Amino acid sequence: xxxxxxxxxxxxxxxxxxxxxxxxxxxxxxxxxxxxxxxxxxxxxxxxxxxxxxxxxxxxxxxxxxxxxxxxxxxxxxxxxxxxxxxxxxxxxxxxxxxxxxxxxxxxxxxxxxxxxxxxxxxxxxxxxxxxxxxxxxxxxxxxxxxxxxxxxxxxxxxxxxxxxxxxxxxxxxxxxxxxxxxxxxxxxx
Ligand code: FES
Numbered sequence: 001x002x003x004x005x006x007x008x009x010x011x012x013x014x015x016x017x018x019x020x021x022x023x024x025x026x027x028x029x030x031x032x033x034x035x036x037x038x039x040x041x042x043x044x045x046x047x048x049x050x051x052x053x054x055x056x057x058x059x060x061x062x063x064x065x066x067x068x069x070x071x072x073x074x075x076x077x078x079x080x081x082x083x084x085x086x087x088x089x090x091x092x093x094x095x096x097x098x099x100x101x102x103x104x105x106x107x108x109x110x111x112x113x114x115x116x117x118x119x120x121x122x123x124x125x126x127x128x129x130x131x132x133x134x135x136x137x138x139x140x141x142x143x144x145x146x147x148x149x150x151x152x153x154x155x156x157x158x159x160x161x162x163x164x165x166x167x168x169x170x171x172x173x174x175x176x177x178x179x180x181x182x183x184x185x186x187x188x189x190x
Contacts, residue, residue, distance in 0.1 A: 026067040028075065032060040036075045046076045050086045054093055064093040091145045092161075099134045099141035101180045103127070104158040108147045111154035119155045120144055122170065126177060139181075159185050 028036070036053045043049045053076055057068040064087050073080040087093045091104065105111075105120040120142070124130060127140040134141045148156040150165040157164045159176060162185045179185070 025061060028057060028060050028068075028071045032056055033075050036072065040076055046078050047082060049076055050078065050083055051090075054083070054087055058093060063095065063097050065095050091143065097134055098143075099129075099139050101140055101159055101185065103140065103142045104145045104148070105142070106146065106148045106150075106154060106156040106158075107144050108151075110147075110151035111156055114154050116155035119157065119173070122173065123157070126173065161185075 035056050036049070039052055039056070040046050040049045050072065053072045054064055054068070057072050058064040061068045061071075066084075069083045069087050070080055072078075073083045076083075088095065094102065103123055105116060105123060107116040107120055124142055127135060127142065129135045129140045129142055131142055131144060145158070148154075148158050148163055148165075150156045150163060153165040155165075157173070157176070159180065164172075164176065176185075
């Protein structure tokens with residue numbers, strides 16, 4: 001799926017996959033709370049709603065930091081420790097602000113054998129951003145991650161929620177960066 005840039009001034013919860021680059025709030029919006037409450041009714045156990053609730057909280061607050069985790073625990077009425085464990089296990093949840101375009105490169109074994117580490121270095125150089133940092137204009141952040149689920153055709157790059165594999169050539173990397181600069185995460189293969 002393609003996720004366009006969220007409007008900076010929107011006070012509505014954003015769809016999963018969209019995120020603000022930063023959060024002006026530490027508590028969830030009323031709409032987001034309502035969405036999480038509605039979500040919880042779809043599962044036999046509230047604990048099962050943790051992942052999608054964290055997605056909503058991350059979209060609403062911009063990242064899934066401690067405040068977001070506590071809010072999810074409060075709204076679902078589940079232990080904070082459980083939410084913390086889930087949020088810190090999965091790399092799709094960001095515990096601190098990320099860029100509008102968060103670029104994740106798999107450097108796990110299969111991708112490493114096919115140039116994952118080089119791709120990661122190239123990406124950092126192209127964007128002039130270091131791992132764990134957000135570029136001064138708020139556009140970019142990069143992260144080295146474990147398996148992105150496309151081990152047979154790596155190295156793999158994920159931009160927000162779009163995954164690109166068979167991604168060895170520099171021209172394609174530049175094309176994705178350039179599309180992002182124009183406000184879009186291009187859909188792989190199109
Ligand atoms: S090892 Fe890179 S996608 Fe699985």
